Amino acid sequence: MGYLATLWLGACIALGAVTASCVILEQEASTAGFFLLVAVVLLSLLDSFISSVIFSVVGAALLNYFFTEPINSFGISNTADLFSLVAFLVTSLAITTLVRRIRRVEKTQRAQAQLLELTHDIIIMRDKHDMITYWNQAAETLYGWKKEEAVGKFIDELLNSVFPLPREELQRIFLRDGQWEGELIHTRRDGTEIIVTSRWALQRDGAGNPLATLETNNDITRRRRAEDLLRKSEAQYFAEAQKLSRTGSFGRNFSSGEVFWSEQTFSIFEYDLEVAPTIELVRQRVHPDDIPVFEETLAKASSSTADFDIEHRLLFPDGRIKHVRVVAHATNDQPNNKQFIGAVMDVTRAKQTEAQLRHAQSEVERISRVTALGELSASIAHEVGQPLSAIVTNGEACLHWLHRQPPDMEEIEGCVNQMTDQANRAAEIVKRVRALMKGAPPDRAPIAINDVVEEATAVIRRDIERHGGLLTRRLASGLPLILGDRVQLQQVLVNLIINAMQSMASVSGRRELTVQSRLDPEGNVVVAVKDSGPGIQEANLQQLFEPFFTTRSAGMGMGLAISSSIVEAHRGQIWASNNRDGGATFSFSLPPAIKQEVRE
Numbered sequence: 001m002g003y004l005a006t007l008w009l010g011a012c013i014a015l016g017a018v019t020a021s022c023v024i025l026e027q028e029a030s031t032a033g034f035f036l037l038v039a040v041v042l043l044s045l046l047d048s049f050i051s052s053v054i055f056s057v058v059g060a061a062l063l064n065y066f067f068t069e070p071i072n073s074f075g076i077s078n079t080a081d082l083f084s085l086v087a088f089l090v091t092s093l094a095i096t097t098l099v100r101r102i103r104r105v106e107k108t109q110r111a112q113a114q115l116l117e118l119t120h121d122i123i124i125m126r127d128k129h130d131m132i133t134y135w136n137q138a139a140e141t142l143y144g145w146k147k148e149e150a151v152g153k154f155i156d157e158l159l160n161s162v163f164p165l166p167r168e169e170l171q172r173i174f175l176r177d178g179q180w181e182g183e184l185i186h187t188r189r190d191g192t193e194i195i196v197t198s199r200w201a202l203q204r205d206g207a208g209n210p211l212a213t214l215e216t217n218n219d220i221t222r223r224r225r226a227e228d229l230l231r232k233s234e235a236q237y238f239a240e241a242q243k244l245s246r247t248g249s250f251g252r253n254f255s256s257g258e259v260f261w262s263e264q265t266f267s268i269f270e271y272d273l274e275v276a277p278t279i280e281l282v283r284q285r286v287h288p289d290d291i292p293v294f295e296e297t298l299a300k301a302s303s304s305t306a307d308f309d310i311e312h313r314l315l316f317p318d319g320r321i322k323h324v325r326v327v328a329h330a331t332n333d334q335p336n337n338k339q340f341i342g343a344v345m346d347v348t349r350a351k352q353t354e355a356q357l358r359h360a361q362s363e364v365e366r367i368s369r370v371t372a373l374g375e376l377s378a379s380i381a382h383e384v385g386q387p388l389s390a391i392v393t394n395g396e397a398c399l400h401w402l403h404r405q406p407p408d409m410e411e412i413e414g415c416v417n418q419m420t421d422q423a424n425r426a427a428e429i430v431k432r433v434r435a436l437m438k439g440a441p442p443d444r445a446p447i448a449i450n451d452v453v454e455e456a457t458a459v460i461r462r463d464i465e466r467h468g469g470l471l472t473r474r475l476a477s478g479l480p481l482i483l484g485d486r487v488q489l490q491q492v493l494v495n496l497i498i499n500a501m502q503s504m505a506s507v508s509g510r511r512e513l514t515v516q517s518r519l520d521p522e523g524n525v526v527v528a529v530k531d532s533g534p535g536i537q538e539a540n541l542q543q544l545f546e547p548f549f550t551t552r553s554a555g556m557g558m559g560l561a562i563s564s565s566i567v568e569a570h571r572g573q574i575w576a577s578n579n580r581d582g583g584a585t586f587s588f589s590l591p592p593a594i595k596q597e598v599r600e
């Protein structure tokens with residue numbers, strides 16, 4: 001508001017002064033009109049359209065009052081004066097409007113030009129002779145020349161431009177298309193070279209003649225250097241990887257006949273890097289026996305796009321042999337551009353390792369056969385030995401009852417029955433061993449563990465009694481069936497019972513043997529053989545189940561090892577512990593049949 005008041009006051013004074021000057025100097029209406037018009041136009045530049053109108057009207061009023069007849073009155077006696085006044089008014093309004101519009105356009109242009117200064121892109125305008133007419137702030141920063149230094153210079157000379165194609169050809173394309181885009185190399189004021197992406201747009205006049213060019217540049221020097229570095233390091237990694245993996249690559253263009261080998265391919269074929277690679281050079285290295293395979297592959301390769309994977313040998317002049325594996329295929333991506341691309345791997349070491357491995361494997365097999373045979377013999381001797389000694393015991397008993405007068409036929413019959421049972425057991429064991437040798441799986445049938453306990457204890461009942469042992473059986477009822485091999489499980493129990501008896505033989509006093517069956521919290525069936533012997537020494541607890549571990553002079557150390565492998569084959573567990581009241585307990589647990597079936 002203050003500005004407006006000042007402006008109007010100033011305007012009144014200015015117009016008054018012009019009028020007064022003209023009155024004093026006794027100027028005519030036309031001269032006074034001219035000066036008033038100048039004053040009105042100048043004042044109008046300072047404010048809005050309304051002010052311009054008011055100044056114009058005030059100017060016209062002053063002109064009317066002081067310079068038209070009658071003087072010092074607003075009356076108009078002359079029609080010509082009326083026209084002059086109207087002409088003054090219209091001219092004043094027209095000029096002020098025009099001037100104001102020009103100023104607005106100028107303001108907008110200035111704002112736009114400022115925007116161009118703000119951008120990071122380099123913006124250069126040049127005339128049709130490539131002389132620089134505009135050079136923005138970013139151009140100053142990048143190239144190092146100030147606006148005043150650049151404007152008026154020929155751009156190609158100033159920037160020492162290097163073009164991707166001859167300048168004349170580029171110009172021809174640019175004039176034809178009206179635009180161009182590409183990479184240029186420019187030299188900055190400090191002499192350093194930079195790479196820019198450059199976009200040119202052509203401005204034509206109404207007749208279509210070239211007028212000016214707008215050039216926008218972006219500095220991509222850093223990006224390009226980083227890309228170059230990356231490319232270099234990638235190539236380095238690639239070469240290193242090929243070296244490490246002993247793999248070379250190769251390519252062959254069918255139409256041009258051109259052959260490419262990577263550095264590693266040269267190294268595999270042992271040729272100098274300077275040699276021009278050819279198929280013939282490869283052929284010279286192929287082992288004579290493998291030439292047919294090689295030729296066949298070459299022939300197939302030129303007629304199909306299938307993948308190839310062959311192995312053959314290379315024979316070097318000094319008689320060395322290398323094994324190579326070649327994988328390749330022909331590509332036909334572009335018409336008339338069939339290429340054969342592949343990799344060649346030096347697999348000599350792998351081949352040697354493979355041969356060594358095969359040798360080692362057959363050695364292991366041989367050793368394990370020998371070992372298995374040894375274990376098997378030990379196992380047969382141990383397992384068959386037990387029923388045989390039972391037969392001997394029963395035979396002796398039989399003789400004893402026979403020599404009685406009169407012979408006790410009932411006892412004799414019992415002994416003979418026992419002998420038959422033991423002999424059958426021995427036969428069954430031999431049968432199992434034979435099956436094992438053939439690799440036949442053990443019999444698997446649902447069995448009640450208590451039956452197994454009954455049968456096993458019946459078999460060695462006499463032995464127990466002969467050694468003065470007292471056998472107690474505590475069998476839980478309602479135990480789930482287990483899935484297993486009846487004879488093998490009997491074997492385990494007999495082993496445990498015999499061990500218990502043997503250990504109790506060293507103690508005087510009671511010789512109590514308890515065989516117990518029960519269910520553990522996990523639902524597994526547990527059988528425990530408890531004795532009143534001397535127990536197990538702490539140091540031996542860990543090794544009891546290892547083959548050939550024994551503390552007995554006549555022992556073989558196989559009983560518990562065999563028992564353990566039988567129980568494990570039934571997915572069970574076997575363990576030993578010392579009793580609080582003396583003696584040891586050997587237990588094994590077996591999963592119930594249902595659980596096992598689900599697992600299998």
Ligand code: ADP
Nearest residue numbers: 499500503535550551552555556557558559560
């Ligand atoms: P062997 O009976 O031929 O020695 P085993 O494998 O059957 O072979 O037993 C290995 C060892 O385990 C025995 O030598 C003995 O030291 C120990 N052992 C086995 N059963 C008992 C037991 N009930 N009490 C104490 N020690 C035992």
